[in-house]
Every structure is written in C-alpha cells, then in structure tokens.
Amino acid sequence: MVARRKEIDGSASVPAFYGKELRWKREAAGLTLQQTVEGSFYGASYLSEIERGHRRMPADLARHVDQVLRTDGFFGRCCEDVRKAGAGLYAPYFADAVEMEANARDIEEWSPMLIPGPLQLEPYIREIIHAFNPWDDEEAVERKVVGRRARSWVFEEPEGPVSWVVFHESILRQPIVGDLLMAEQLAHVAAVARRRRFIPQILPCSAGAHPFMMGSTFLMSFSDAPPVMYTEGMYSGQIIDDPGIVTQYQQAYNRLRAAALPPEVSLRMIESAAEDYGNGTHARRAERVRLAEEQLQHGA
Structure with a gap:
C-alpha cells in the first residue's frame, strides 16, 4: 500500500x-x-x-x-x-531559523547570558534592543518587540515543541532591568515552566569549564527532516545542518545538561530569585557586596 x-x-x-x-x-x-x-x-x-x-x-x-x-x-x-x-521583524540571519522553529518537534536550548527570546517580556526585550542597537528609533524598536513576542508560542502554548533550556546562573544574578521588572520577568519564566511548557536547568557559576562556553545555541529536531542547530552571536547567526557536526553539538549538549542542576532544583532557584528581586533582598545583597569590595580595595 x-x-x-x-x-x-x-x-x-x-x-x-x-x-x-x-x-x-x-x-x-x-x-x-x-x-x-x-x-x-x-x-x-x-x-x-x-x-x-x-x-x-x-x-x-x-x-x-x-x-x-x-x-x-x-x-x-x-x-x-x-x-x-x-523584514523588520527578525534579523536576516535569523529568518530561516524562525521558519524551522515553527516546524520543530523538539528544541534544546543553551542560554548563557540572556533569557531565551520567546520567554522575554516587553521591558526585557526593549532593554536588549537599546543595548544592541542604540540608534533604533521607536518604530524599529516596536517592530522588534512585536517580532520577539510573536515567538512566545514556542514555550507558552500547548502546541509548541517539546523544549529543554539550560540557563547560566548569571542570568538570575545580573539583572538587565529594574528589580521589580526582573521579578516579573523571572516569575513569568517560572510560571511557564510550572505549566510543563519547557524543562529548565540552571548551570551554576561554580560549574567551571563546560561545553558551549561561547554563544547561545539551540538544536531542533523534526518529525520528517534531519536535525539542525542554530548558533548566534551579537550581530550574526548560523544554521548548521551537517549531520556529523550536529551530532557533536548534541553530544556536547548532553554533557552540558549533566553538569547543570536538576530541573526541580533549577525551577526553585528561578522562583527564589524572582522573590528576591520583588522584596528587595537582591538589592540589599548587592549593596553589601559593593561595600565589602570597597573595603577590600581601601585595605589594599
């Protein structure tokens, strides 16, 4: 037949x-x-x-x-x-990856410095855009915000792919927006994870040397096509579909997951960080660290 x-x-x-x-x-x-x-x-x-x-x-x-x-x-x-x-919604080098993302069955992502794009809320997105493209006018910024939020379905909707994300702990400890906005952003990440929309893991700062020490990366698997990976720097990105290289990256990602904390521990860390930003604990801790560093410098 x-x-x-x-x-x-x-x-x-x-x-x-x-x-x-x-x-x-x-x-x-x-x-x-x-x-x-x-x-x-x-x-x-x-x-x-x-x-x-x-x-x-x-x-x-x-x-x-x-x-x-x-x-x-x-x-x-x-x-x-x-x-x-x-045009205008995504960088040209990212357009192919967005199209593939829409057809992916599974996504495995490594996020070393920033919360993944589909999980970012508008204040977080705007801060990134202003840092990377400070000369964008408001119209350009708004287009990019719309494009970024249009991808939220990847993690937030039931029809999204099965997703696994490894975050570096520094994302929780080094805010790029104000404390209350950071609390809202991390609470959003935790809430999406609690709904079983993706599996989070935190790679602690104490992990030492590990795979993927440079650049964000995600691997995509499909029901009817070979797997591919996408890796991105600040102003460039590349899709890699060579089977041998993709396999190497997949093996490296497996080692990265092994070095990270368990999912439930990681999720509690994200929720705890959100609470710290919301109640001012993070700001007080940061001030104590700053004062201690000043004392050490003066003592030297």
Whole structure:
C-alpha cells in the first residue's frame, strides 16, 4: 500500500505558498526532486523541505529552478517576496531559523547570558534592543518587540515543541532591568515552566569549564527532516545542518545538561530569585557586596 502524500497548506505562510507552487510546477514538468536539483549545489531533500515550506529558497537555487522549470524568473522573484515578508521583524540571519522553529518537534536550548527570546517580556526585550542597537528609533524598536513576542508560542502554548533550556546562573544574578521588572520577568519564566511548557536547568557559576562556553545555541529536531542547530552571536547567526557536526553539538549538549542542576532544583532557584528581586533582598545583597569590595580595595 502506497502512503498518501501530505498536501501542502499554501495559506500557512509565504514560504508554504511558494513551496506549494514549486511542487506544482515541478510535477507539471514531469521532474523528480533529484532531476530538478541536478547541476546545483543542493540535494533533493533540501528541495523537498522548501516545497513543504520548511525552508526558504536561496537565490542561487531559485535561479537554477527557474532555468530547469522554465518559469521565467518566477522563483527568483519569490525569494525577494519571502525575504520582505520577514523584514523588520527578525534579523536576516535569523529568518530561516524562525521558519524551522515553527516546524520543530523538539528544541534544546543553551542560554548563557540572556533569557531565551520567546520567554522575554516587553521591558526585557526593549532593554536588549537599546543595548544592541542604540540608534533604533521607536518604530524599529516596536517592530522588534512585536517580532520577539510573536515567538512566545514556542514555550507558552500547548502546541509548541517539546523544549529543554539550560540557563547560566548569571542570568538570575545580573539583572538587565529594574528589580521589580526582573521579578516579573523571572516569575513569568517560572510560571511557564510550572505549566510543563519547557524543562529548565540552571548551570551554576561554580560549574567551571563546560561545553558551549561561547554563544547561545539551540538544536531542533523534526518529525520528517534531519536535525539542525542554530548558533548566534551579537550581530550574526548560523544554521548548521551537517549531520556529523550536529551530532557533536548534541553530544556536547548532553554533557552540558549533566553538569547543570536538576530541573526541580533549577525551577526553585528561578522562583527564589524572582522573590528576591520583588522584596528587595537582591538589592540589599548587592549593596553589601559593593561595600565589602570597597573595603577590600581601601585595605589594599
């Protein structure tokens, strides 16, 4: 018995719309996926993901497809439409990762310096934007806030992927917003975790050397495609889909989880930190540390 092919919902997104059109044009030409990509630098599985709306089509592949299918530059023009569809909401290097995120079955994330984007509330988001892009006007800031909050479903909604996040303890100890806002932000993270929307672990400051000491990273697994990972710096990001490298990162992430505190202990730490910010304990502790450091400097 031949399995029934899954139809593409072209209304789901701009990439899905053009992916459906690509499949129709290819099949109308009587070509297989492999025949369509022959002579390009891409594989049949890559083209299949584009047809299903899981990936954007690179410009060089679009030109190749237009030539093979004799579509008079249609898919080249589509590339520009897809790019514009996400313009302003996400950085260009992050657009592909957002599309993959929407189709992920599982997400495993390492957050060394900041609370993951989908868990961030507006004051936290604005503080990050002002720090990274101080010349953005209010309109640009608002677009980025909307884009960031639009991803909240990843952790907050029941239909989101199964998610696991390892936070570095410094995220709890070094606030980037005022104490009351930090209390609200951490309480939100804890509440989402308590609803079993993701599994948190805290890597303590005392953990010493560990994998992923540089940059935030998340790994995505899919029901019908190979796993990929995304790693990001301050102004750049990269998707890695080489199976051998992805496997290395997955093994490193497993070691990272082993070095972190258990989930329930970690969750209580997040809740305790939220309480400290809310009742002023954190501010008093920070002041005691500051005074002690001054005394040491004067004594030296």
